[in-house]
Amino acid sequence: MKHPSLPGGVSARWLILATLFLAIIVACFRQAPAPESPDDTVDIIAHGGAQGHAPANTLAAFDLALNQGATVLEMDVQQTADDHLVVIHDDTLDRTTDGTGAIAETTLAELKALDAGWAFEDDSGGFPYRGRGVAIPTLAEVFERYPDTPMIIELKTEGGTDIIQPVIDLVKAFEREDDVVLASFSEAFLQPVREQLPTVRTNMPESESTDFFIRQLLGIHPWWQPPGDLLQVPATHTLKLGPITLEDMTVPTPGFVRAAHRLGLDVQVWTINDPDLMHALLDAGVDGLITDYPDRARAVIAEREASRLAVRGPDVLAHYDDQLARAEHLQEDQGWLTPLMQAVTFLGDEEFYLIAFPILYWTFSRHLGIRIGLMLLLTAGLNSVLKLVLATPRPLFLKPELGLVHESSFGVPSGHSQNAAAIWGTTAVLLRRWWLALPLVGLIGLIGWSRIHLGAHFLEDILSGWAIGALLVLGFVLLSPRIEAWWSRQSPAQRILTTVTVSWALIAAAALLVGRLQGWSPLWPGLPDPEIVVALSHTVSPAGTLAGLGVGLVLLQSVGGFTTAGSWTHRLARLGIGFAGVLAFWLGLGAVFPGGEAPLDLTLRYLRYALVGAWVVGIAPILFVRLGLSQPDNPRTTAALG
Known part of the structure; x- marks a missing residue:
């Protein structure tokens, strides 16, 4: 079955595919603006006060919680028979006091006569708060006693919706709109709060939290408008989706927390009393620990403050300690090698390839040059996407003093190592001079080692880069004959659309990953601004050049191509004219266009690099022919890939 074609031989499926990629890119740009990067503070949220040490929801528990380092007091509110708001968890008196009956059927005076410390039992089996005058406090008393303390007030649902308006009125009366969170397990209880107190933060009940959980699993959360301001979730949860049951799923994973931060949501986890679990949740980056034991949470945070770069997030120093020490050793004991390593690492820089590729293509071998150029752009684009997938640090991000070069992207995989393996490996395959294999392998290894010496990469960055580069070379060996045969059968319009579609595919993948990382802050001391590495421009540059390369090839084919043969005078003249154009487009437009x-900004960057690609591959060679610095090539040869 033939696919319908448009003028120029472009099949509808190609146009649909290109349109789809463009739609993804546009959708990513239409995401809500990212919030400011979160800081490294963690809220210690005293669950009913320090209820592991004192009667829950009492002034004694709240006082003790603050003394133990709690930063937020969490409490539950019920309504009495005479419409007073009291702080107590249950809707009955039986479990926590020496009284019985429903709170909704008891007056405030009757509640005040009860002993709220009666039922509290300590670890030794004693009842230290009995008969000590511990009473059930009113919400007004709590507001008066702690005027500057942030609070989370849960609206209990057992007594019905009559409790909502009195709480709203009391928050207004005490002017606590800026430092309280109103929470509930029911959306119906929160809706009036959100309408009447738009500046008061609210949690998101289970239905809303589940909605977010599924959206972030599918990657569609960036286009969602959260109804609340924070997520209060358990550490694990059993999720039922129709006939599917997912048992004990970890809720606050690092990805979950990043997705929440992307939408400006805090993540608080309840009820966490185990120090090891506290560490695990802080590794994931949560914003608050809801706990019965504020002293335990404070001890965990103090331990992390003393031993880590950041309280929140994994212990990156512990993971990379040996490799950081190795880099320090290389720079201190073998510092005389640093100038050599800086020279070697230049052989993997963008600037080097921007010089080497045109020289090869214009003066030595168009056949070799175009294939090396394609490999360069594909490996560079793929590398920028993979870095966003893994989002790992470089040594200089963790210890800035190790940075002997400037870098602005993530660590794994090393671009220098991957590009060197892919490009020099492809060169060896194309030249079929196997005696060149050993020195080229040595060069690949030396470029990788230079990155370690200069504090730019860890060992796993280098190894992964080499592995990916080797896979690209293998793919070139296996697939290039088929791809070139397919390319030769395509119309000019199809060739342009192919390269543009591939370039958009790279950008679409990177755009989705950049959206996932927005609002993310690793607090690496050598990376003051995370936006430096969470940047789509790293992918737009090679993608734009790739699109320009396709246009240049088609233009070149239309005039019969060019040959690299000629006198050295002609070859040097080509280089002079060619590099003048490269500088005009690359540096000249770079100085004019926003960066x-x-x-x-990204659209203009794409255009600038596309012009560079089109100039190098097509426009400059056409000019060489017109000026008599080169001769047209065999049209049949030109119709193929270079």
């Missing part, structure tokens, strides 16, 4: 990450 940020806004949609217009």
Whole structure:
């Protein structure tokens, strides 16, 4: 069955595919603006006060919680028979006091006569708070006693919705809109709060939290408008989706927390009393620990403050300690090698390839040059996407003093190592001079080692880069004959659309990953601004050049191509004219166009690099022929890939 074609031989499926990628890119740009990066503070939220040490929801428990380092007091509110708001968890008196009966059927005076410390039992089996005058406090008394303390007030649902308006009125009366969170397990209880107190933060009940949980699993959360301001979730949860039951799923994973931060949501986890679990949750990056034991949470945080770069997030120093020490050793004991390593690492820089590829293509071998150029752009684009997938640090991000070069992207995989393996490996395959294999392998290894010496990469960055580069070379060996045969059968329009579609595919993948990382803050001391590495421009540059390369090839084919043969005078003249154009497009437009990450900035970057690609591959060679510095090639040869 033939696919319908448009003018120029472009099949509808290609146009649909290109449109789909463009739609993904546009959708990513239409995401809500990222919030400011979160800081490293963690809220210790005293669950009913320090209820592991004192009667829950009492002034004694709240006082003790603050003394133990709690930063937020969490409490539950019920309503009495005479419409007073009291702080107590249950809707009956039986479990926590020496009284019985429903709170909704008891007056405030009757509640005040009860002993709220009666039922509290300590670890030794004693009842230290009995008969000590511990009473059930009113919410007004709590507001008066702790005027500057942030609070989370849960609206209990057992007594019905009559409790909602009195709580709203009391928050207004005490002007606590800025430092309280109103929470509930029911959306119906929170809706009036959100309408009447728009500046008061609210939690998101289970239905809303589940909605977010599923959206972040599917990656569609960036386009969602959260109804609340924070997520209060358990550490694990059993999720039922129709006939599917997912048992004990970890809720606050690092990805879950990043997704929440992307939407400006805090993540608080309840009820966490085990120090090991506290560590695990802080590794994931949660914002608050709801606990019965504020002293335990404070001890965990103090331990992390003393031993880590950041309280929140994994212990990156412990993971990389040996490799950081190795880099320090290389720079201190073998510092005389640093100038050599800086020279070697230049052989993997963008600037080097921007010089080497045109020289090869214009003056030595168009056949070799175009294939090396394609490999360069594909490996560079793929590398930028993979870095966003893994989002790992570099040595210089953890210890800035190790940085002997400037870098602005993530660590794994090393771009220098991957590009060197892919490009020099492809060169060896194309030249079929196997005696070159050993020195080229040595060069690949030396470029990788230079990155370790200069504090730019860890060992796993280098190894993964080499592995991916080797896979690209293998793919080139296995697939290039088929791809070139397919390419030769395509119309000019199809060739352009192919390269543009591949470039958009790279950008679409990177755009989705950049959206996932927005609002993320690793607090690496050598990376003051995370936006430096969470940047779509790293992918737009090679993708734009790839699109320009396709356009340049088609233009070159239309005039019969060019040959690299000629006198050295002609070859040097080509280089002079060619590099003048490269500088005009690359540096000249770079000085005029904005260099940020806004949609217009990235569009102009794409255009600038596309012009560079089209100039190098097509426009400059056409000019060489017109000026008599080169001769047209065999049209049949030109119709193929270079």
